[in-house]
Amino acid sequence: MNAVVVAVAVMLILSLCRVHVVVALIIGAVTGGLLGGLSLDATLETFQKGLGKGANVALSYALLGAFAVAIAKSGTAQALADRALNMINSQREGGTGKLRLILLVMLLAVAMASQNILPIHIAFIPLLVPPLLFVMGKLRLDRRLVACVLTFGLITPYMFLPVGFGGIFLNDILLANVQDGGLDITGLNVMHAMALPALGMLFGLGVAFFSYRKRREYAAAAVGNTGESAEKVGYTPKTLLVALIAVIAAFSIQLWLDSMIMGALAGFIVFSVSGVVRWREADNLFTEGMKMMAMIGFIMIAANGFASVMQATGHIETMVTSSATAIGDNKALAALLMLIVGLLITLGIGSSFSTIPIIAAIYVPLAMQLGFSPLAIISLVGTAAALGDAGSPASDSTLGPTAGLNADGQHSHIWDTVVPTFLHYNLPLIAFGWLAAMVL
Template identity: 45%
Template structure:
């Protein structure tokens, strides 16, 4: 059914905004899409479960990464960092957010570790944020910008993978374009995200905000003070070695499971973490990242329901009947379709091949240039990655910011990032498709 994607995404969005657990919301969306396409409740659930394996590797890597992050915190090195930031950036909320945005941006291209740094860097800073009365929504916006904008605009690291996926997907539809041209076409949409970041940091979330009450019993135990600063010692040096090995493995082999596991093992070999603390470290890591891992599994199942029932192609076919040859209208409708689809699937990388197979024939018949098509496909794929309840670009920031139970995934991460990034990304992407 043509409108199954729209209705199911609306179901997920409305339930999430009503503070229904995001896993339940995604399950409801997947079952809705299946039922609207003629599947029985049982067969829709089967499709959803069969698709969950698609993110099993990512889910396991996140859990191991959580355990590694807990081990790093146990070493005490984060206390050194936090106390330094407290002395250096005290009462400098805006500068703190910009520094976090810069560090996050390095995670996609210069040091391609994606969200690996978040559970390591952010939880120890939460008490500092509270002391500074820093609005955590600004931090969420900064983190999501760093996780998204660099790979959209810069063809290095994860950016190269994203641009290569666009090139291959377009080539399969008969459109040849170089990665350099794709990067040029996405500079305009990516600039919209820069505008969104500046609005979030300097306007929307600049004012002080009193910290929320925690929703969990075990708040962060490590206080932040400037009276007794822990000195850098051998244990901290060995922790840095473990972190560097993790980053090196991730950069060379693009395998987060192997990287996180190697870092965790080194922490035990170096005796930074005692062997008898192994169970607690792993359990705390699962507590930190297990929810995100399961959300990604369920989201992969939902994507499988949409793919197997051909809901996306039906939506595009239904929309194309009303498009005609008006390029501005065609670009507008295709971007709306990209927003809806990616909001549901939650992965720009996984969505691009699906969208390209549908978009390219329509764009060719309407006379779009290859660069305009690349701008449309890339923007449509990126739309919804920020703001989607099931995207690691939002789940990653929430995993760090909600370590003390004071940050809501939907209202404090998804809604702010949707408003500040998807709206300008949509408008700038639409302009790029018309101008190029």
């Protein structure tokens, strides 16, 4: 039996049984390593070596978390929460439906901006969402729908728009690895290749609005007492203006230097120079940012160790090549199996960015041999990697929404974020990704 399939299954089953994701990743990695022919010592050594690959990501998240805390200290999130609450209080019961839609659209816009315009990724969620939980409770808004909205905003922009994280995913990783696999990418439009898969994500979002349209009750007392999120942050027109300037500065520097870290530092400097964040508060602010992102960072580090063990077993290549053997000359079956294998890999390691280098070296020659067009090959590899980002217990696209929505302990990571996003996004992605491979 394939060690990767078993390891992913063990990790997912343990997560569904409410075992912490880090523990589930470690047990899954050890199970897969032993089943893949590695000794216990070799498995643990490989896992530990893999942990170092996630250190850079964890440090990046810590810095982005510090910038996000600075934005929160400007009172921007509190201003949005106050504005939303005032709108609720001024409306009758029948008018809350419109306010629910406004809130969801706002969260969707911010989530999308966090990928392309202001690349702080998930760092905004634990700061923006908790102050809004009381508002969501008043609206009786199903948080599973909010999780689907946030996950859509975190994934779809990098799949389709080549700016910010999208520039890294589409240009630096997808196109670069496809080219290394032997495909000539001259003159190819990556947005054209990923348009249908992105449409699949949009379809899934529409279904989620239908699935979770009913109102859901949450304990008002718990929502209104969420620790620090319950404390109102003061804000003035000056602090909100500084926040806007910091956002613009971060975006400009990020585009100029092609560095999210430098962009975050530039935004932080704006806050510091303006006095919104005092110099003597800088240490505490960085500590807050790192604490906020600590759990996500540890899970991402553990996921890198899991991925290293899976690669060391050699069973990823075995799974892909055995699928290729079963395919024959059937292009339709080939596209479907490639997507499903990509789903299994990404579910395990939790990163679509890390999946592409694993699958591209095998997928590209195989797809070229089967006669897929260059655009279809790009679409296949990109979709196969993106599959599983939604719905993986170890993905930051699911960890982020849970970090904000579970601030009061009323939102389950597995059953309220992972399962809903898996059902609403991975199934449409398989269908639309397969269609793209057939028609492009």
